[in-house]
Amino acid sequence: MSDSRGGAPVRSRPRLPAVLTSAGARSGLVLLVCSLAGHVGNYLYYVLAARLLTPAEFAEVSAITGLATIAFMPATGVQAALARDTAALEARGLDDQARALGRAVARRMAVVQAAVLAVLVLATPAAVAVLDLGSAWVWLVGAAWLVLGMGLYVGLGSRQGREQFGRVAAVLGGPMGVFRPLFLVPLALVAGVVGALGAMVAATVVGLAVLAERRRDRPVDTVVPPLPDVRTALVALGAFASLTNIDLLVGKVTLGPTEAGLYASAALLGKVALYGPSALALLLLPKVTARLESGLSVRRPALLVMAATVLTGGVVAAAIALAPASLVTGVFGAAYAGAYSLAAPLAVAMTLLALVHVHIMVSLARRDRVLIGVVALAAAAQAAGLLLLGSSPGRIVLVTTVVAATTLAVHELTSPYGLVRLALREPAARRPTPVPDRVPSEETR
Template identity: 30%
Template sequence: MTHGQARPKRRMSITHGYIGSVPTPPAEPTRAPAAVSAGGRIAVAMTLQNVGAYAFTLLAARLLIPASFGALTALLGVLLVANVASLAVQTTTARRIAVAPEHADRIAATATAVSVSLGVVVGLGLVVLSPVLAPILQLDSVWPLVLCGATVVPLTLMGTLAGITQGQHRWTVLSVLYIANGVGRVVFGTAAMLISPTPTAAIAGVMVGAWLPVVVGLRYLRPGGLGGSRAYVWELLAGSHAMLAYLVLSNLDALLARVALSPHDSGLYAAGLILTKSALFLPQFVSIVAFPRLARARAERARRLATGAVALVGLAATVATALLPGVALILVGGDQYAEVKPLLWLFALEGAMLAIVQLLVFDALARRSHGIVTLLWVAAAVAGGIILLAPLHVQGVVITMTVTATVVAAAAWWLSSRTPEAQPASVGPGAQAA
């Protein structure tokens, strides 16, 4: 619901085991120009954020040797998986504030407290596991993983800020947060690599840059305790499970390529993954804009339109890569990665299919339907087993991931079409201590 739109009438609903009031969705949203404007701002902001992430990766590919770049890509994959907490906090907070805007400050206080606690727990867990993960990822020391653990705290707070502003339809503020996130990574991460061209320095720069959006949006955080946050935490855990399954699947090759391939080949694969992530990130704004529509009952049309938009962007990226492989090679790091040039279009196709899977995961979360989680875990287990056990090279790994993503996208679409549309769970007064 955009600013200035009349609040929809509310009706009682018994959903997921408790009684609450949910807004009766209007047949069609009003003020379409305002919605388009908000979507445009978010699209531009997310594009700039992704440009920042891409620029950092591209500069890393040029400033680091292939073996070190492969290590950095694996570390960024670890961060992405750990960042599941941030994504779940954003989704949970945005949904609950959108449903109960009169309790926005209360929800923000709970989200702030929970995100700090969650960030510390996840970060410490990563630090504890660092002696185990370091040799698996072929790292010279545990310090890059320790720094990854420290980065989880500001990333989780960023999720809280994004959720608060998204739920309150503060699209300009949310846009600024996204831009600050991208700027922080490329500026501080690159500066650190210029000082010391190592994966450890790069992650240290990423950690510092992760605080920039938190500082920018600090005034939207609310101090408060954890009392009465049970409903929020349960929803957060369910969302975290779904996002974790998706992030494990979408970053599986970034982690396992470091294990299954030689250091040189893992660096080549990391270069190809630049295009995968680009094709994945480009249509992300569709999920942000479409999320409220997907949360409504009878959202088949919204799902079709959103999936079509994501697929169109992915198709364009794949075709452009296939037609202009030389340009694509420049974008992933230059001639030192020329061996991977014939496969770049496959990397783009993998990203396009993963983007469709991501949208359908958000659709499932909006409808409080978690059947897709099993599909994601099974797919990740199968693909991971093939990559680790079969004698694959770069081409074999990217084909495995592309086929897996395509099968999961088709199966997720089939599941969404068969799952009965339902109203999202309420955060009414009985549950609104969150």
């Protein structure tokens, strides 16, 4: 190639592969960076909580947050279904209907939140007794966070489906990340466990404010499409929440207070392998849905996210295994030295479950229920196994690992979208059920 001004040869600059310079790749990078920042902030929250509280008090925080995470996953089921249907509407140019759908789901969710709050308040005496909590206020503040968090996830679903990944990234990095430790320190110093959970409440309120739609974004008399069928997503992500968090609840009930706190700190280290690449699954769901609506292949984006998930988990597990035992004591304090031997095996188990999470997102986008049933059965099997065998931290890790590996093996045998089979060949095209263009609005029904 020569320069037309002087004839001198001009060297072409090397170009990055298109897959790395696309809008999807840039969105994924922004989400990944903000998600990692958020996870660092969330991780710091637990580290500071472990430092500020005793192991027994930290076990209370971990039990409440584990229970809330399980409760959040049905809400993320609504989020996933809303994101999928919103992305389908956006792909067909029905932007106003996509926004109207988000508002309609938020109204329904508000009714559910009110009902859940009432049930949790009534259950206070039983919850305090079963979880052996220090006071009723621990449960009540945790319940407030749980209910507000449900609304936060639904708000994320609407923005996710409309591919407003900047807003999603801001929430992941701030209210669901670095704001938590910022609020934690003063509140925990004043009110202990109640203050630590109060920090979650305060951060969630900020997140809801960030996601709130401005009035100018609300068109009048917009046709509202049918509400998403959330049953499959509820089952899938509710079961996944159980797979990744029921170990903390079982540990709190079956282990001694100090041993439960040690397991919770090890789980915190190991679950970096689960939460690190989780933002990529948020990106994958609307992308796969939009590509299916357009009749395009989903093989490349799905494989990229799966590979990134496995790589991230492998790096985390290796880093923990190669780190000195002083890692845990340096982070959490000398009282948590016994947790070190559990962290790397937990990271392996969480890497397997992170890959299950990616497969769930692809299945939800394809409206395929086979894997959903497998995950539901796996959650039941894990719960039964933990109750029967979870008398020690090592057995808890073993049961979770076996269940995760079995789930992936079954998916490989039953679906062309398993990691190995997807890498070998392009699956046959299969379009989801189309979303109706127009239906009567809520006002005229």
